[in-house]
Every structure is written in C-alpha cells, then in structure tokens.
Amino acid sequence: MNRRTGLLFVTPALALFGVFVLYPMVTSFSYAFYGWAGTARQGFVGLENFTALFTRAPFTTDLPRALWHNVLFFVGTMLVQNTIGLTVAFLLHRRARTRRALQTLYAMPYLVSPIVIGYLWTLLLSPTFGPVNTLLTKVGLESWALPWLGDPDTALWVVILVSVWQWIGFPVLLYGAALGGVPDELTEAARVDGASNGQAFRRVVLPLLVPAIGTVSVLTFIFAMEAFALPYAFGGSTGNPAGSTDFLSLLFYRTAFDSGSTDAIGTSSALATLLFLLIFGGAFGATAVLRRHEKGITG
Amino acid sequence: MTFRSRRTGTALVVGAGLLALAACAPSSSSGDGGADGDSTTLTVWSWRVEDKAAYEKIFDAYEAKNPGVTVDFKPFKATEYNKILATGLAGSDGPDVPQVRSYGGLQTTVASGSLVPLDDAVDLSAWDENIVAGAKGKEDGKLYSVPLARQATVLFYDKKMFADNGIQVPTTWDQFMSVNDTLLGKGITPLAVGAKDDWTLPIVHEVLGASRFGGAAFQKSVQSGEKDFTDPDFVASVDVLKDLEKYMPKSVTGVAVTDAMTLFSSGKAAMYPGGSYDLAALQTANPEMDLGVFQVPPAPGAPSGSEATTAGWADGNFAVNAKSPRKEAATKLVQWMATPEFGQMVADDIKQISAVPGVTYSDPVLKDVAANLDANGSPYLLLTDFRYGSPSGTDLLGKGTQELFLGSKDAKTVSTELNEGVMTWFEPTS
Numbered sequence: 001m002n003r004r005t006g007l008l009f010v011t012p013a014l015a016l017f018g019v020f021v022l023y024p025m026v027t028s029f030s031y032a033f034y035g036w037a038g039t040a041r042q043g044f045v046g047l048e049n050f051t052a053l054f055t056r057a058p059f060t061t062d063l064p065r066a067l068w069h070n071v072l073f074f075v076g077t078m079l080v081q082n083t084i085g086l087t088v089a090f091l092l093h094r095r096a097r098t099r100r101a102l103q104t105l106y107a108m109p110y111l112v113s114p115i116v117i118g119y120l121w122t123l124l125l126s127p128t129f130g131p132v133n134t135l136l137t138k139v140g141l142e143s144w145a146l147p148w149l150g151d152p153d154t155a156l157w158v159v160i161l162v163s164v165w166q167w168i169g170f171p172v173l174l175y176g177a178a179l180g181g182v183p184d185e186l187t188e189a190a191r192v193d194g195a196s197n198g199q200a201f202r203r204v205v206l207p208l209l210v211p212a213i214g215t216v217s218v219l220t221f222i223f224a225m226e227a228f229a230l231p232y233a234f235g236g237s238t239g240n241p242a243g244s245t246d247f248l249s250l251l252f253y254r255t256a257f258d259s260g261s262t263d264a265i266g267t268s269s270a271l272a273t274l275l276f277l278l279i280f281g282g283a284f285g286a287t288a289v290l291r292r293h294e295k296g297i298t299g
Numbered sequence: 300m301t302f303r304s305r306r307t308g309t310a311l312v313v314g315a316g317l318l319a320l321a322a323c324a325p326s327s328s329s330g331d332g333g334a335d336g337d338s339t340t341l342t343v344w345s346w347r348v349e350d351k352a353a354y355e356k357i358f359d360a361y362e363a364k365n366p367g368v369t370v371d372f373k374p375f376k377a378t379e380y381n382k383i384l385a386t387g388l389a390g391s392d393g394p395d396v397p398q399v400r401s402y403g404g405l406q407t408t409v410a411s412g413s414l415v416p417l418d419d420a421v422d423l424s425a426w427d428e429n430i431v432a433g434a435k436g437k438e439d440g441k442l443y444s445v446p447l448a449r450q451a452t453v454l455f456y457d458k459k460m461f462a463d464n465g466i467q468v469p470t471t472w473d474q475f476m477s478v479n480d481t482l483l484g485k486g487i488t489p490l491a492v493g494a495k496d497d498w499t500l501p502i503v504h505e506v507l508g509a510s511r512f513g514g515a516a517f518q519k520s521v522q523s524g525e526k527d528f529t530d531p532d533f534v535a536s537v538d539v540l541k542d543l544e545k546y547m548p549k550s551v552t553g554v555a556v557t558d559a560m561t562l563f564s565s566g567k568a569a570m571y572p573g574g575s576y577d578l579a580a581l582q583t584a585n586p587e588m589d590l591g592v593f594q595v596p597p598a599p600g601a602p603s604g605s606e607a608t609t610a611g612w613a614d615g616n617f618a619v620n621a622k623s624p625r626k627e628a629a630t631k632l633v634q635w636m637a638t639p640e641f642g643q644m645v646a647d648d649i650k651q652i653s654a655v656p657g658v659t660y661s662d663p664v665l666k667d668v669a670a671n672l673d674a675n676g677s678p679y680l681l682l683t684d685f686r687y688g689s690p691s692g693t694d695l696l697g698k699g700t701q702e703l704f705l706g707s708k709d710a711k712t713v714s715t716e717l718n719e720g721v722m723t724w725f726e727p728t729s
Binding site for chain 1: 381382385388389403404406407408409410411412413494495496497498548549550551552553554555558561562686687688689690691694697698701702705707719720723724
C-alpha cells in the first residue's frame, strides 16, 4: 500500500478529529486571550485572563486549594487503588479457573455512572438516614459514626476511597494482562535457582511489570487531574462542605457556567488551557521518563 | 505490548486534554428561521420541564385570542439550560421568546446583545421595584425582560405538630426560642436545615436573620455604600445562625437539603426554613401535612423599627431574542405576559407567586406567603444585589456559614470575608 492510499484511509478520521476536537480546542485556546461580554468577543487582552487566575478573588484561594485536592486525589489513588489492584491481579493470576469471572466482578462498579455511585454513597453515608452510621451505632462503635461527608477532614478521603472502590477493576485488568505477558519459564527458572516466591516476584516479575505500572500511573494522573463527575455528585459544583471536595474541573465548571461576571468565557478558557498544559505536560514528562527506564530493561 | 500501551497512553493523554479544552468552546449553529405567510409560530424556551402542561394550557388561551399565532413551548433540562440558551441565542435558530435568568444571571445574556430592550413596549412602573430590577441590564439600566414569578424565603411549620404540643406561632424572639426548647425537649428536631448544600444557607440566614440585620433598610444602606457586611448588625445576624445550631439536626454540615426536607415532611422536624419554590415538593412528599408559614421575629438588638419580614426575589423572566425574525409578534406575547390575565394563570396553573401585582391565590400557603411579601417584603439582598460578579455573595455566605457551623470561623470572620469578596467587584450606587 503506498503513501497516498494510506492517506486516503485516514482522511475521514482526521476530518472528524479536526472538526470536533482540534478546531474547538484551538478556538477555545484563542478565547483565553480575548476580553468577553457574555458570548460576544471583545478586544485582544494578551495574558490578562491568565493573570486574573492568580491575582483575583476567588481564584487566589480556590485555585491552589483545588490543585492541592487534585494532587491528593492522585497520590491517594496511586497508593491505594494501584497497590490493591496489583495485589488482586497477582492473586487472581494464580487462580486460572475463576480468574475471568472474578475480574469481571471487580470491574462491575465502573459500569455504573459515577453520578449514580456518588448519589448512592451520599445516601449510605447520610448522618440522618444513612445505614452506615446506623450500623456503626448498633454495634457499639458510636464514636465512629462520623458525619463523613459533612466534615472537611473526612469528606475528601471519602471521595477518594469511593473512587478507588469504583475503579479498582481497572488496574486489576491492566496488571492482569501484563502478568499474563510474563513467561512462566522465567519464574520457574528463578525457583529452580532457589528463589523464594517473594524473591521471584520482586526480582523477576516486578521489573517486567514496570511498563504496565508506568501506563497505569500516567492514566491515573490524567484521571485524577480531570476528576469531575464523582466529586460533583458528592459535593456539588462548589465542593461542599466549605470547599473541601473542590477540584480543578469543578472550579472550571463554576467559572464557566455558574458565574455572574460577564467575562466568564475568557477566564474559564484560560483555566482550561492551564489545565490542559498541566495534564499534557505531566503525562508527557512521565511518559518520557518511563520510556528511558524501559530502554534500560529491554535494551 | 510495551509499544502498544505507550501509544495508547499518549493517545489518551492528548484526547483527555483536548476534551477539557473542547468543553468550553461555545459552538455556533445555523438554521433557517423564515416567516411563514399569515400564520406565525413563536418558539418559547424555558428550563421548567415540569410546567410543560401548564404552559401549553396558558398559551392555548393566548392562541385563542390571537388567531394565526401558534406558540411552541420547548423546555430543556434546568441544569443544561444556560449553555443551550447561550448557544441558541448566538446562532440563528434560537427561540423568539427565551425564558432568561434574573439579576446577575441575566447580565451575560444582556451583554451579548442577544435581547431587545422593552422599555417602550411594557410599563412596569406599578410593580415591585426589587422584582423589576431583576429584569434589567445592570450596565445600561434598560428593561430587557418581563418578570415571571416571585419567590420568597419562608419558614414552613407543621401546624398539627404545633397544635399537638400546645405551641402557638411565636411573635417575639423569646417566644421563638421557647418554641425551639419545647420541641427539643420532646425529642423533635425544631429546625430542619441541610447545611451540606451550601446554596441553601444564605436562604436559611435570610429566613432566620433578616429581621436582625434590618431587611430592606439595610439593603438601601449597602446599595448606597453607607454600610457594608462588616456592620455589627449583619455580623449579629450571622451569629443568630450559630445560636440556633443546637436546634438543627446533629452534624448539620453532613445533612443534605433533601434529608432536611424528609425530616420535616416525615414528622421528625417541626420547622423547615426554605423557599416558596419548596412548596410543591413538600406537598407531594406528604399530601396529608397541614403546612403553615410564619415570619421569624427580630432577635434582640435588632435595629429600631425592624420587624419580621419575608425576603423575596424575581425568579425567571421572559425576553425577546434580538435575532428573531418575528420580533413584533414576540414582543406582543411578552406584553401579554405583563397582564393580570397571564399573572393569574401563573398563580393558578404553574402555582407560583406571580410578579404581576393584584393576583389572587387559591392555595392557602401561597396566599399567606404572597400576603407577607406584599405587607412586609424585603429583598433577598445577597441574590438581588450581590450576584453581579464573581465571587458572588451567596457563594461566599454559603461556604462561610458551613465554616461557622464547623467551628473553623466565627460570625465576624465570615462577614468580613463575605465583604472582602464582594467588594472586589461591587460598586455602590452613590
């Protein structure tokens, strides 16, 4: 197949991509550099919308706080979801007969919309009618019956842990596939040479999983930076209570659609641009580092 | 596998980022809006999906009087409406008569030049000025729409529960506090408040504290720049909420507003501070319940002359799209929406308090609320005057009140932060 035929085949996809993704993206990038009166574009303002994000209320307080919550969400998800996910995948890998069925079961919650999940957990954790606190009180753990979503100290972690609960099947599937790609001969050889189970895992299997761990980490990073639906279902667009479940996407949503100021399109486009640069830059950097590391293993 | 997963990773990175950007791009669309001979079809857009049948009935009455005119009522999901309307008005296939938001929420639409000024078409000089203010452009002071309904902050109470416990409707603050104590003593939650939803808290503050800061008089002095939110009377009104916290459900910041309503309608709580817009939901939740309303008497130290008040605001207006090819017919429809005939139908069919003066109400609760508004009305200040910029007054007080309940801030700090936030964009009129 020559170059021209190849081009012909990708043209439809490229055209769709151009019209529905590239064009809106470039235009909204350009919106960030203009003043706005409602939906009517005004003059070119340079970086004014960007400086507003760092100098004007409510951004001066909301932006750093939202970013910090996204970072905590990423760290929390990495530590809990991906560690448990790897453990579960490893345990499932050795149960050849029930593996597929169990993998499906673990993946079930993420077939449900995060909005529904958030709503259900809000009901479960309600301090007035919620079964969780009723149960805790019944078994004598009254001091544990906290206002889970009403206390800023616990609300963010509830959001993170429910997200972990929902998405646990995702690392299980990815790690499961990666473990399937590690030839059994390697671990068998290590066992013959006298390695224990733990040693074989740490020295042989784990290094071969680095590419998968890298992919999962990058995807987790993107996922955490974009978190929207679940926090929205838990705390609304303002990150209730008292902004303790606020995230960057919620701040963007508030700025773009809930704001009373007429230049909302400008500032929200600037915020979207920064968010894009953060996600793209972070993911790109991480991928570059991982690639170098992989070369070290395979090369 | 390494290669594939890396590629997928990169693709996802790019795709995800692109979506974040694409999400905020207003799109424009085109369509044809040609007139069609003798008959005219007017399109009306609204966010009230639940009122579709009522509006169709109302517009049938208009069609009967105006032969040749067909009104097509098209409601959209309320949470999506702002985006849909902005897109519709920017393109050429928007509605002839859009329902638009009030006060601050209207300004984006006005600034876009999407609406026709109506100063010469309708005369609202006999209407409540605080309601009409919600239909005007802040910048040029022109009238861009006709107010549809009035909402009011309301303290609902369970009449039967009051009677069963030998409680009278309080007329002084001391009586109000003893009502609360009596109920608490009987194991009933006196005040059903859902502080997990920050947007309800400025309304709760208005219901319980408006008479403490001085209602309409305070609004006038804030508008003129004579006073601001650091005023001791306003700080004290925020403190009223802290004093009343013990009468609210336990861990109040964890209680959602739907839970609070359920507590009230299931007979576990005696009073529910909310808005007139809650009436339909409360009546549906428990049709047996005998609902009543009363105004909270002023707390001690209230400015002299301050009395129990009901705070109100305009909720929703109808306007004329500047790009409509049928502007004349559209203006005529909007003119009709300012008549008592339309107002009465709003009251009877949509079951809202009409913005048109002189409308009568058959629902006893609605009747009481409307009477209170007319007799002792005051503006719901944070909505009527402090939603014209970002951060908005309601957002700041909502979050601040949560911090007050959580104990991380006191009333003075909450009021000071509210003041600092809104003063970044607020300009007094004098």
